[in-house]
Amino acid sequence: MRICGVILAGGIGKRFGGDIPKQFQNLNGKPVIEYSLERLSAYCNKIVLVSHRDWISKSKDVIKKGLNVTIVEGGETRQISVYNGLRELSKELWDVVIIHDGVRPLFSRETVERGIRMASLKGAAIPVLPVRESLLAAINGRIRRYINRENMYSIQTPQFFKFNLIWKAHQKALKKKRFDFTDDSRLFEIIRMPVDIMEGDLKNIKITTPLDLIICSKILQEDSNERK
Numbered sequence: 001m002r003i004c005g006v007i008l009a010g011g012i013g014k015r016f017g018g019d020i021p022k023q024f025q026n027l028n029g030k031p032v033i034e035y036s037l038e039r040l041s042a043y044c045n046k047i048v049l050v051s052h053r054d055w056i057s058k059s060k061d062v063i064k065k066g067l068n069v070t071i072v073e074g075g076e077t078r079q080i081s082v083y084n085g086l087r088e089l090s091k092e093l094w095d096v097v098i099i100h101d102g103v104r105p106l107f108s109r110e111t112v113e114r115g116i117r118m119a120s121l122k123g124a125a126i127p128v129l130p131v132r133e134s135l136l137a138a139i140n141g142r143i144r145r146y147i148n149r150e151n152m153y154s155i156q157t158p159q160f161f162k163f164n165l166i167w168k169a170h171q172k173a174l175k176k177k178r179f180d181f182t183d184d185s186r187l188f189e190i191i192r193m194p195v196d197i198m199e200g201d202l203k204n205i206k207i208t209t210p211l212d213l214i215i216c217s218k219i220l221q222e223d224s225n226e227r228k
Helices: 032-041 053-061 078-089 109-122 163-175 184-189 210-227
Strands: 003-009 046-051 069-073 096-101 124-130 135-139 142-147 153-155 159-162 196-199
Touching: 003 032, 003 078, 032 046, 032 096, 032 109, 046 053, 046 078, 053 069, 069 078, 078 096, 078 163, 078 184, 096 109, 096 163, 109 124, 109 159, 109 196, 124 184, 159 163, 159 184, 163 184
Parallel strands: 003 046, 003 096, 046 069, 124 196
Antiparallel strands: 096 159, 124 153, 124 159, 135 142
């Protein structure tokens, strides 16, 4: 099976703060993005790293020798950035593509292996976690309605797709001038195909704030101590 990957690293870290984007922040001795590159390289024949144009040089610096990684420039939205990555990969034939946010460094081997199996059999699979807190909708600072959290889930990455299907969905969205998709699984609505969900991982944290970086550091330390 030929497997490829798209890692999104195009953010500039406005919410995180600091002088460098969060994907380049130091996490226990190496940049955050390096964890995703190393972990996915164990499964992918090729990875496309999607970078903001101002940080392409820095992106090149974090790619270790021996990894088959190509860098492309990101777009104005997440959807366009993924499209740019898939377009680069479309020059070759692939069975499954793994699409991942580069600021989620702690995804597990089990998640990847399960996702690849499910996508190859069913077309698409994404990891999710059940929503544990109460939900509400508010407008102008006032509660409008409460939302039943039963059957509600939060979405994680990496996500797994048959390459030909997600590429077709992105191309169709572009033709329809639809650029409002914030998650790749939603593009399957355009080609009218279902997406299967699988159990996510509480440790698979998305680094958005400095506190998230601290939590990830602690998890890595604990995991390292357990292996000793």
